Amino acid sequence: MAIVLGPNRYGKAETRLVHVARGPGRHALTDLNVSTSLSGDLAATHLTGDNAGVLATDSQKNTVYAFAREHGVGEPEAFAARLARHFTGALPTITAATVAIEQYGWTRLGPHSFQRDGGHTRTCRVTADGDGVTVVSGVTGLVLLNTTDSEFHGFPRERYTTLPETTDRVLATAVDARWRHLGDDADWAASWAGVRDALVEAFVDTYSYSLQQTLMAMGTRVLKRRPEVAEIRLALPNRHHLLVDLAPFGLDNPNEVFVAADRPYGLIEGTVTRDDVAAAPGQWW
Incomplete structure (x- = not known):
């Protein structure tokens, strides 16, 4: 050997x-x-x-x-x-x-x-x-939160499922995004700010039925807005906000008081790309 x-x-x-x-x-x-x-x-x-x-x-x-x-x-x-x-x-x-x-x-x-x-x-x-120069820009720790306009239901229920379905939840994440440029020469400051703004605007504008749907909307907004970007990869941790049970104190809780749980958390990852653009050489994630 x-x-x-x-x-x-x-x-x-x-x-x-x-x-x-x-x-x-x-x-x-x-x-x-x-x-x-x-x-x-x-x-x-x-x-x-x-x-x-x-x-x-x-x-x-x-x-x-x-x-x-x-x-x-x-x-x-x-x-x-x-x-x-x-x-x-x-x-x-x-x-x-x-x-x-x-x-x-x-x-x-x-x-x-x-x-x-x-x-x-x-x-x-x-x-x-x-083969040339490959430029990947990114942002990490971009914390976003919607207090409503987010649902999660219709998922299969099996022996170990305890999660209740909801039609009104807090949706929060800390965006980790990487995007590959089509070339190696651009107005980097304007491009980065434009991608960040597109990510934020898509998060705000999307009525979400899943964080996966929000991921796709964010990536799509970037590619439509920024022609210099070939593809974008997103990692979106679901920062769960759990409704506190106030019944023991004789109080109701109409989606007003939450505990922010730091772990464990769902982690949604995905790539949104142009179908007419060649894949990146090697690994850049």
Whole structure:
């Protein structure tokens, strides 16, 4: 029996970068978490410990900081693409590079004062290889809630079913979305904001009979609104809000008092895509 090395990659995870663009009388703040991952002909370091073809992870970290100083940061997709293209040409042994970025939001309070946002996080993941550049943008932790216009009934009942049917429930989720772009050059800020707005508007506008139906409506709204997006993948945890039984206290509860249960929870996942667009190369979820 032969034992061989399988697919492998390595990189520097979670390089924290805060960049201050010091304009005259007004500063701009960018707060990122950058992870790099390289792959290629790396058998030697695994089999014999020969590191001649290895770009040290510390060098990858330093490149992130140096690029921020030399070229600025700008939109995370553009910054990630610059880094990914650089790493694929850094050594002959490196043939593919993936750069994943989380961007943390700050609200401006003054010319040089900011308050950290406590809401959702913008993400992107850019891969450069011999086939070109694949750009995936995203958002995570986008918490949405409808207090009504949501039902759930008509599901099969069997031995272990205790869930009551409902025609009026609270529907809440924390959206984790990733969307792949058709190209590698776009107005990234406008595109990301447009997708986020489409997701939110579809959630608000949809009278929901299931969270799956809402997922489809959200993905469809994005693809109709944003022609630069090839497909979108959504993970929607069902943040259950359970009606509290107030009868022991002599009180009714007409859908007003709930307990927010953090676990366990239903998790609805799905991809909404254009039928005339080729599937993405490799795995980008």
